[in-house]
Amino acid sequence: MKGIITALITPFNEDGTINEEGLREVVRYNLDVMKVNGLYVGGSTSESFLMDEESKRQLFKIVKDEIDVDTKLIAQIGALNIEEAVRLGKEAKELGYDALSAITPYYYKFSFQEIKAYYKRLTDDTDHPMIIYSNPAFTGAQFSVEDYGELLALPNVIGVKYTDTDLAKLGNLKESHPEKVFFSGADEMLLPFAISGADGAIGSTYNLLGEDARTIYEAVQKSDLETARRVQSHMNKVIDFLLEGGVYSSIKYVFKQKGIDAGYMKFPFRELTDEEKKNADNILEIIEK
Ligand SMILES: CC(=O)N[C@H](C=O)[C@@H](O)[C@H](O)[C@H](O)CO
Numbered sequence: 001m002k003g004i005i006t007a008l009i010t011p012f013n014e015d016g017t018i019n020e021e022g023l024r025e026v027v028r029y030n031l032d033v034m035k036v037n038g039l040y041v042g043g044s045t046s047e048s049f050l051m052d053e054e055s056k057r058q059l060f061k062i063v064k065d066e067i068d069v070d071t072k073l074i075a076q077i078g079a080l081n082i083e084e085a086v087r088l089g090k091e092a093k094e095l096g097y098d099a100l101s102a103i104t105p106y107y108y109k110f111s112f113q114e115i116k117a118y119y120k121r122l123t124d125d126t127d128h129p130m131i132i133y134s135n136p137a138f139t140g141a142q143f144s145v146e147d148y149g150e151l152l153a154l155p156n157v158i159g160v161k162y163t164d165t166d167l168a169k170l171g172n173l174k175e176s177h178p179e180k181v182f183f184s185g186a187d188e189m190l191l192p193f194a195i196s197g198a199d200g201a202i203g204s205t206y207n208l209l210g211e212d213a214r215t216i217y218e219a220v221q222k223s224d225l226e227t228a229r230r231v232q233s234h235m236n237k238v239i240d241f242l243l244e245g246g247v248y249s250s251i252k253y254v255f256k257q258k259g260i261d262a263g264y265m266k267f268p269f270r271e272l273t274d275e276e277k278k279n280a281d282n283i284l285e286i287i288e289k
């Protein structure tokens with residue numbers, strides 16, 4: 001598994017249920033216009049940690065139903081409740097998802113041994129390729145290269161979604177585990193990560209910037225660093241604006257400007273204020289430049 005993978009947003013109705021039509025439109029946009037290599041479904045960007053189990057199942061089903069044969073699909077199934085995570089993993093496997101991914105168990109300050117035991121049980125019980133989702137800024141779980149090595153040695157673990165900014169560690173990990181896949185999770189740093197050995201990238205901003213991301217990724221493969229730098233700088237101007245009002249809500253707002261019904265945020269996330277919308281009005285113009 002390689003390349004640019006969009007962390008899919010979830011369009012919600014005002015009552016918090018999934019807006020199915022909107023979701024299908026967003027999936028089509030990612031595949032037909034952004035032409036990304038795959039979709040990461042049920043991650044932070046999908047607001048999955050705010051969803052009930054039945055909605056997560058529905059999300060996995062609708063996306064699977066809408067994609068093309070060559071689209072890679074990863075289901076983020078991590079949940080604090082291990083039984084729920086296992087049920088979701090089995091369901092995604094049955095639906096034909098190429099791989100599973102799970103956030104490191106969070107909130108309680110679990111020891112590394114507890115986290116490792118969580119993945120051991122999850123991978124034993126689902127028996128499907130697993131990508132560790134590491135996001136220390138959100139979860140507080142920091143791993144050394146040796147810790148990662150122990151997780152990567154578990155059966156079925158094929159790689160890491162590395163939502164961290166330590167490039168040296170990523171380089172070190174790829175060198176020690178060349179057969180595993182490492183995805184960059186910092187869209188602002190796609191270029192340096194691609195150079196440092198990332199096999200691909202999974203990110204929220206690729207809903208709108210997937211084309212830029214592909215250009216950067218391909219330019220790095222061809223050692224065309226001038227192009228990669230120019231496009232990364234373009235991308236980062238957009239990301240700066242996205243970050244101001246909140247990445248997920250700003251992405252939804254821009255989709256709506258494009259005539260795609262990206263729906264509401266899931267409570268307690270809120271919509272952009274009028275002031276934030278004014279700021280976000282710059283985004284579309286920069287994207288199309
Ligand atoms: C926590 C989170 O959602 N991170 C995303 C994925 O890893 C990124 O795509 C960021 O949203 C992006 O890099 C903007 O800072």
Ligand SMILES: CC(=O)C(=O)O
Pocket residue numbers: 007008040042043044045046135163185202203204
């Ligand atoms: C991109 C990311 O971190 C997520 O959606 O899970």
